[in-house]
Amino acid sequence: MDPASLAPPLVTIPAPWGIFEALLLVTFTAHLLFMNVVLGGAVIAFFSNGRRHSPTYGLSKTLPTTLALTVNLGVPPLLFLSVLFGGYLYVASVLSAIYWLAVAAIAMAAYYLLYIFNYGMKKGVSRTPALALAAVLLLCVSFIMSNIMGLLQRPEAWTAYFDTPGGVILNLADPTFFPRWLHFVTASLAVGGLFIALVNAKAAARHEAAAKSKMALGLSWFNRATMVQIALGLWFLLALPTDVMLLFMGKSGLHTTVFLAGLTAVAAALAFGLRGQPMRAALSVVATVGLMVGMRDLVRTAYLAPYFHPEKLIVAPQYGPLAVFLVCLAVVAGLAWYMVSLYVRAKGRV
Amino acid sequence: MDYPVWQIAATGGGFWIALIATVHVFVAHFAVGGGLFLVLTEAKGHRENSPAILNYVKSHTAFFLLLTMVFGGLSGVAIWFTIAVLSPGGTLTLVNAFVWGWAMEWTFFLGEIVALLVYHYSFGKMAARDHMRVGWLYFLFAWLSLFTINGIIGVMLTPGAWATTNDFWDGMFNPSFWPSLVFRSFLAFLLAGLFGFVTAIRVKDAAARERVVRTCVAWAVVSLPFLALSGWWYLSVLPQATLDFILRGSAEITPYLKALPVIAVAVGVLALLMAVRLPLAVRTPVAALLLVLGFGVVGAFEYIREAGRRPFIIQERMWSTGIVPGKAEPLADPFLPRAAWAKNKEVTAENRLDAGREIYAFQCLPCHSLSGPMKDIRKYTRHIGNEGVASYITGQGRIFKQMPPFVGSPEERDALAAYITATVNGRPLDKPVVADIKTLPVDIPAFDPNTASHLLLSWCTLGLKCITDADGFFTFLPPGSALGAVLVRRDVLPEVVSDGVEITYAAPEGFTHPSRHVEFWKYAPSLIGKAPKPDQSAGGKGMDGTLAFNEKSRIFEAAGIPVVPFADDGTINPYPLFTVTATDKATGKVLAETRTVLPVSTEMSCWKCHGGTFRIDGVMGIANPTAAGILAVHDKRSGTDLAARAAAGKPVSCQSCHPDALFDATADPKRLNLSAAMHGFHVNYLTGKGEEACANCHPDSHTGATRCLRDNHASKGIGCASCHGFLEDHALTLLRAELDAGKERAAIFMQNITPRSVPKTADINARQAWIQEPDCLTCHKDFATPERGARAFNVWVKDRSGLYRSRKEDTGNVPCIACHGAPHATYVANNVYGKNRDNVQPVQYMGFAGVIGSRNRCDVCHTVEMEGGEMHHPNMVKP
Numbered sequence A: 001m002d003p004a005s006l007a008p009p010l011v012t013i014p015a016p017w018g019i020f021e022a023l024l025l026v027t028f029t030a031h032l033l034f035m036n037v038v039l040g041g042a043v044i045a046f047f048s049n050g051r052r053h054s055p056t057y058g059l060s061k062t063l064p065t066t067l068a069l070t071v072n073l074g075v076p077p078l079l080f081l082s083v084l085f086g087g088y089l090y091v092a093s094v095l096s097a098i099y100w101l102a103v104a105a106i107a108m109a110a111y112y113l114l115y116i117f118n119y120g121m122k123k124g125v126s127r128t129p130a131l132a133l134a135a136v137l138l139l140c141v142s143f144i145m146s147n148i149m150g151l152l153q154r155p156e157a158w159t160a161y162f163d164t165p166g167g168v169i170l171n172l173a174d175p176t177f178f179p180r181w182l183h184f185v186t187a188s189l190a191v192g193g194l195f196i197a198l199v200n201a202k203a204a205a206r207h208e209a210a211a212k213s214k215m216a217l218g219l220s221w222f223n224r225a226t227m228v229q230i231a232l233g234l235w236f237l238l239a240l241p242t243d244v245m246l247l248f249m250g251k252s253g254l255h256t257t258v259f260l261a262g263l264t265a266v267a268a269a270l271a272f273g274l275r276g277q278p279m280r281a282a283l284s285v286v287a288t289v290g291l292m293v294g295m296r297d298l299v300r301t302a303y304l305a306p307y308f309h310p311e312k313l314i315v316a317p318q319y320g321p322l323a324v325f326l327v328c329l330a331v332v333a334g335l336a337w338y339m340v341s342l343y344v345r346a347k348g349r350v
Numbered sequence B: 001m002d003y004p005v006w007q008i009a010a011t012g013g014g015f016w017i018a019l020i021a022t023v024h025v026f027v028a029h030f031a032v033g034g035g036l037f038l039v040l041t042e043a044k045g046h047r048e049n050s051p052a053i054l055n056y057v058k059s060h061t062a063f064f065l066l067l068t069m070v071f072g073g074l075s076g077v078a079i080w081f082t083i084a085v086l087s088p089g090g091t092l093t094l095v096n097a098f099v100w101g102w103a104m105e106w107t108f109f110l111g112e113i114v115a116l117l118v119y120h121y122s123f124g125k126m127a128a129r130d131h132m133r134v135g136w137l138y139f140l141f142a143w144l145s146l147f148t149i150n151g152i153i154g155v156m157l158t159p160g161a162w163a164t165t166n167d168f169w170d171g172m173f174n175p176s177f178w179p180s181l182v183f184r185s186f187l188a189f190l191l192a193g194l195f196g197f198v199t200a201i202r203v204k205d206a207a208a209r210e211r212v213v214r215t216c217v218a219w220a221v222v223s224l225p226f227l228a229l230s231g232w233w234y235l236s237v238l239p240q241a242t243l244d245f246i247l248r249g250s251a252e253i254t255p256y257l258k259a260l261p262v263i264a265v266a267v268g269v270l271a272l273l274m275a276v277r278l279p280l281a282v283r284t285p286v287a288a289l290l291l292v293l294g295f296g297v298v299g300a301f302e303y304i305r306e307a308g309r310r311p312f313i314i315q316e317r318m319w320s321t322g323i324v325p326g327k328a329e330p331l332a333d334p335f336l337p338r339a340a341w342a343k344n345k346e347v348t349a350e351n352r353l354d355a356g357r358e359i360y361a362f363q364c365l366p367c368h369s370l371s372g373p374m375k376d377i378r379k380y381t382r383h384i385g386n387e388g389v390a391s392y393i394t395g396q397g398r399i400f401k402q403m404p405p406f407v408g409s410p411e412e413r414d415a416l417a418a419y420i421t422a423t424v425n426g427r428p429l430d431k432p433v434v435a436d437i438k439t440l441p442v443d444i445p446a447f448d449p450n451t452a453s454h455l456l457l458s459w460c461t462l463g464l465k466c467i468t469d470a471d472g473f474f475t476f477l478p479p480g481s482a483l484g485a486v487l488v489r490r491d492v493l494p495e496v497v498s499d500g501v502e503i504t505y506a507a508p509e510g511f512t513h514p515s516r517h518v519e520f521w522k523y524a525p526s527l528i529g530k531a532p533k534p535d536q537s538a539g540g541k542g543m544d545g546t547l548a549f550n551e552k553s554r555i556f557e558a559a560g561i562p563v564v565p566f567a568d569d570g571t572i573n574p575y576p577l578f579t580v581t582a583t584d585k586a587t588g589k590v591l592a593e594t595r596t597v598l599p600v601s602t603e604m605s606c607w608k609c610h611g612g613t614f615r616i617d618g619v620m621g622i623a624n625p626t627a628a629g630i631l632a633v634h635d636k637r638s639g640t641d642l643a644a645r646a647a648a649g650k651p652v653s654c655q656s657c658h659p660d661a662l663f664d665a666t667a668d669p670k671r672l673n674l675s676a677a678m679h680g681f682h683v684n685y686l687t688g689k690g691e692e693a694c695a696n697c698h699p700d701s702h703t704g705a706t707r708c709l710r711d712n713h714a715s716k717g718i719g720c721a722s723c724h725g726f727l728e729d730h731a732l733t734l735l736r737a738e739l740d741a742g743k744e745r746a747a748i749f750m751q752n753i754t755p756r757s758v759p760k761t762a763d764i765n766a767r768q769a770w771i772q773e774p775d776c777l778t779c780h781k782d783f784a785t786p787e788r789g790a791r792a793f794n795v796w797v798k799d800r801s802g803l804y805r806s807r808k809e810d811t812g813n814v815p816c817i818a819c820h821g822a823p824h825a826t827y828v829a830n831n832v833y834g835k836n837r838d839n840v841q842p843v844q845y846m847g848f849a850g851v852i853g854s855r856n857r858c859d860v861c862h863t864v865e866m867e868g869g870e871m872h873h874p875n876m877v878k879p
Helices: A017-048 A056-095 A099-123 A130-150 A155-162 A179-207 A207-237 A243-252 A253-274 A280-306 A321-344 B011-049 B051-086 B089-096 B099-120 B128-157 B168-172 B178-202 B206-237 B240-249 B256-276 B280-308 B352-363 B379-383 B386-395 B408-422 B520-528 B626-637 B642-647 B674-684 B722-724 B725-740 B745-750 B816-820 B842-845
Strands: B312-314 B454-460 B482-489 B493-497 B501-506 B544-550 B555-561 B579-582 B590-599 B614-616 B620-622
Touching: A017 A056, A017 A130, A017 A207, A017 B642, A056 A099, A056 A130, A056 A155, A056 A179, A056 A280, A056 B051, A056 B099, A056 B725, A099 B482, A130 A179, A155 B482, A179 A207, A179 A280, A207 A243, A207 A253, A207 A280, A207 B408, A243 A253, A243 A280, A243 B725, A253 A280, A321 B099, A321 B128, A321 B168, B011 B051, B011 B099, B011 B178, B011 B206, B011 B280, B051 B089, B051 B178, B051 B256, B051 B745, B089 B099, B089 B128, B089 B312, B089 B745, B099 B128, B128 B168, B128 B178, B128 B312, B128 B408, B178 B206, B178 B256, B178 B280, B240 B280, B256 B280, B256 B555, B312 B620, B312 B745, B352 B408, B379 B386, B379 B408, B386 B408, B386 B674, B454 B590, B454 B745, B454 B816, B454 B842, B482 B501, B482 B544, B482 B579, B482 B590, B501 B555, B590 B842, B626 B642, B674 B725, B722 B725, B725 B745
Parallel strands: none
Antiparallel strands: B454 B482, B482 B493, B482 B555, B501 B544, B501 B579, B544 B555, B579 B590, B614 B620
């Protein structure tokens, strides 16, 4: 069967695709950063629990909140991805339905486990199994999401449905799957470590021993994970179909530029990390993640090129609602800032 | 069909969305109302300077956060994940049309999270005024989130102008937006009160506890009347068709509709009970019960709202199967070639079941489970075979709107029915019912044309009388056949005798005890309001008796002879031969004797769709499970209690409600007459068939036990449709008459039926059942032999006087039926139980089977040779 015959129908969207694309890239970058903190943070919290100057207690307070924001920030990229690639995403979700539907339940379980761990820490009880399970569950979520996003862009793999219609198809046969997933997981460890370094940076600057120790631990995770990350990235790149890979090796100016910029950003991040400058490293990491998200999007576009490009979508523009959305976003952001500042003031941190 | 279908048959799609959505909505509304509850109760705590109340609010906030933010937030995402899998097309439509609405809602969701986290983590640490501000902001964001989602959800039920404009704002502020928003807001406040109890009853300080518990009571109780009023407002803005469907059109919605106010009142009563100072051991289960009941309110409301837009996922735009109406002509265009995700592209003998499986996945699985908790397909179909299932598929979406019409060709429909029957239900596929019929001897009485003084012609008024032998459940055709006779005194100018003679009839041996075979006499008091003696009709006619001379028709008649097709020896015989004898009253001398069949049958294949089997020998009779199935569906669809009445031993006659000219039953004249109701309803399920559709209910199957169409038309291949039209035509003739009589129900039955024998419904000539039938002279113009292909359909006799069985030849003495034979058995008839079983009189009087007097056999009556031959009707003498 020709996979092209399985291509979902084109839909009508209410603004030019580029607007959604931009929103997708920005919001997904934000989601990834928070996700990395939660996943990486949970893993590091587990491995460093019980050590002297362990960051685990601090993380136990932060992780549930960060997960709440991760979930929230997962909504807009999923929404904008649905607008641009909805048919492809939903086909993949049907093919992997069991796993896809489990995501929310698994994430919810991880969420409650993080709270259980946090409440335990407050009482002075170390409920390590809860933390370990939460970390494993979050890894499962990343595994599933990585699978489905990979399946989305491979219509040639969709024909498996005809023999396996029960929603248990995974994208494991894709040679890029494991490097891709490990790339994300390792990034989480790096960002999680960097997050620890960052939140302890101020106190470390005041030469508080515990903070310094935590910062060093965080940076150590960041630096090592980033080095592994570079190797994994290379594996991922080489695992790509040759014609896609070559786009990043000079065949396409845009692709190559984004790739080189990403490499530069990660090199800078690593350099700052090695020098013990978490804030600079963090800024570089934000740039890196943004560029990697862009690269990931270029890879998806290249994979789907024989079948689809969002520019094919029919546009029936209506900008009023877009404007209202932007106003809402600005107002909510302003009020969120106001509330957080009230909180910070209340804690006497200013 | 543009997307694959997740083939998890056991639960079906609907269960997951119902479960996740209802649970989410329950918590999400609490998230809104609870926000206002928190900030107002905190204000109360500050106002009353009560640390106990503030402590309560603090602990309630923790509970609130863990429930609404973690469970509420992720279950909301889970809904999206779920609908994406179960209805990708519908989800994408909503995503693309309302992306900025979803995006706005996301910003409010973000605001909610930040506000709630700040509110929770700063409780008692922040200045009261600032903390209250954060609380108010939380409620504002939560309510705005409801505001936005409410618009998008509402458009699925009431698209309003959006359906044509596709304008975002038309969709958001759809017709049900405001009432729904108000309703949901009060629902949120109600739930805030109910959830409030969870923590309130555990407050340690007794005085503070009672204060906060009473606050919760007030929230719950005050919300209820507003909930009811806004619910009323909500219903009032629904389009009439949607409202009708919700209030009357769906048997599945009715229980929820009835339950909702009951649950709401129970919530009010129990909430008031909480105001009483009771021990924790009592309050805890009451609080739990209140939450369960609150969940019931949410569940019932959401079910009604979701089910109310059936068969659409988005009203008028997309069916719940994800198929877009208008893209395909139901029950015509093949589906599989257009279904991208179907492996089989056409139905063949080899792939029939697998093709059926695929069609099932696309068109049934979105709602139906396999032995699952919701809409279990087995529950609906396990009692019937594939023919019945196919009929249901044909009928879906026509009269009852909860299902969309089947999209596909008749072959695909049959493949689907075969899959459901053979694979899902594990039943063997239907095979034709083939009756093993043995020829019965026909004893023709003697007749000597040289000596006979009289000629006795006798007939059954109906070519075949049907009975419904399900008397313990219902009847619409009790036993009771009519016999007619004329006695002709043979002469140069013969005359019809009316005086001085007695004409009697007698059932053949083995047919004298019908009460041994059917339960009519047991239930007659309930069915017809009379208690006739066994084997007698209500009018006193038994299995033998006398024909009375009717001065008006000038025919000897006996009506109500309760003959049944079952002989005492256990055999089936739909054609018992009765002996009719004319005797001189004065002398007692037998003047003439003949025999005629009193044809009777009960060969309605109701079981094909209503379950069960034939009652007798697998070829005849309505079995109890079948009859029970019929009553169950009548009760479900028409709100009757027929099954309960039957169970109580009080079955009813269908004519007790439905008018029926056959019995001159007027009953409730506003209802459809029985013929119109029966044909009009069932044609929706049997449309698209040939004359085999007739044989499902009339004893006309070519392999059945009766084979009632046995006349000279049948032998020439002229079937039911030539005179009565196909089932669609036939039903429309009856329905049009009822529509003309102002019965709106007829329009519902007619709306999806198109005529077959005329171009359009407007060309159908209305007629009254049993009063207006086809006119023989439509084809037999001037009594001549018709041209090939002539059709009698759509020309009806004016009234009863024009019926074949009422009409007489030109001298006005002899009925047509006397010489030509009974309807559907006109001479030369060919009865499967014996060639001449219906031809006794021609053979007796002329020595051959033919119309009485044919082949110039005027001598059967006239004692001299006759000339001319136009005396009785034109073209009498055939060259």
